[in-house]
Amino acid sequence: MKNPISKWILGGLLLLFVGQALALEWRDSPALTQVFAQAGVPGTFVLYDVERDLLLGHDRTRAQTRYVPASTFKIAHSLIGLATGAVSSVDEVFAYDGKPRFLKSWERDMGLREAIKLSNVPVYQELARRIGLARMREQLAPLGFGNGQVGEVVDQFWLRGPLVISAVEQTQFLARLAQGRLPLSSAIQAQVRQISQLEQGDGWTLYGKTGWATSVKPGIGWWVGWLERDGRLYSFALNMPMEDLADANKRVELGKASLHALGLL
Template identity: 35%
Template sequence: MRYLFISCVCFLVVMMFAACSPNNVTVDDSLKKYFDENHVTGTFGLFDNGQGQFSIYNLSRFKDSAYLPASTFKIVNSLIGLETGKISGQHMVIKWDGVTRKFPGGDTASAWNKDLTMEEAFKVSAVPYYQEVARRIGKDTMQRFLDTLGYASRYGRAIVRKIDSFWLDNSIKITADEQLGLVKKLYFDQLPFRKKTTQDIVKQIMLQEDNANYKLSYKSGWANTENGDELGWIIGWIEENKHPYFFALNVDAPPGTNLQPIRIKLLKDILKQYGFMEGKK
């Protein structure tokens, strides 16, 4: 079977994605102004791979507070789907089921309500596409992969309860530290998946901006916490002059807050403060 790697030698030790330690962290409270001006609370962490150093705002939240992964789970769902053959490649189409879906604000999810390739579904964060991928993977196989990865396990094993919503319904939770560790391992092909037909494809579809100064790759996520607050994520990396820097942004805000523009604005404001996006890093 295509996913026999789950067993035996390679995975006697469960992978953990925790990334930072007290010896390589600089706490940067100067970033607070970006969260305040956007009326959100949260955390941000940046890892300079060349120097092995972190810059983190709100360290306790970054390391110790876990939240549902929302659509950032599409990274892992894609990896497992590709590895098991449930996704044949980034151009695999899943037919629209004919159900017209709307976003919480009432707007029709026109980008979702059509036939989509994997790459298209990832870019527009189409929940129905990836719910179908999860159903095709199946609960038992999904659970084995999450156990093998040690995904979202900082505070105990991540249990797959409902196969097509467990990453959205607060039944599993992950820290920003774990999220950053995940994308770092993906970038360096250190996850327990094949390189060319699995990890490379996911890295390709994560690329959002590519110009002469930088390459920006990420996956966002947006859902509601158990108390109804809006929760947002952006996790990924920025490359300048072929040097990668990894980041995880996590925010929450009162119900009804439109986090879609806030997340990317926050990310870019912070990256610009650190001197990115000009090709000079």
């Protein structure tokens, strides 16, 4: 039987994270509203300016609404896998079982370093089975990732629920990871930051992860991450309706347009 004291403590932590997110100052950004209007796409983009402790965004209601995280959970999932020892490093190879996959690029052996870039669902499902429900619940709650709910199916909860998270909560989780402030070893956090890196330029580095929740209608497309620029840190999260794989590029395109509109990229 689960320790009732531990359950109470974990529940208290989740309420604390939610309260902190709701207490942050929010400012509507006309520049972001114009980006979405020009694209003709409903959705939200929220930027957390860590230095100013300020949220800038478009569509506050949607930004505070929780959705299934889909593959954006791979960032937290990698942390948990390393913390539990279910995987020895981001380069430990997961063997391909020979079965047809949704994407041909998934049909080979690979470690988390490559699997997170290709959003390889079967690799992370195998990792989840290695971790198991008990350890997944124990490790997830202190991270402050959405509602922290794992349910009873260890290899589906981030794809179909009950795990849900808002765009605002995504920015808070990612800001803590970017600063090395999660309750995990600095080495583990550094490994996951490294495999989350997307691009680098003069004075800036961009990190992020896409996601596509197909278990809900309409589907939800995600792009979340953080930007380190000129010694300052900005975490961000975008979500939008997404019904077809052909719309996949719109997530990053709209997200980068939003960062550009804010003068950050």
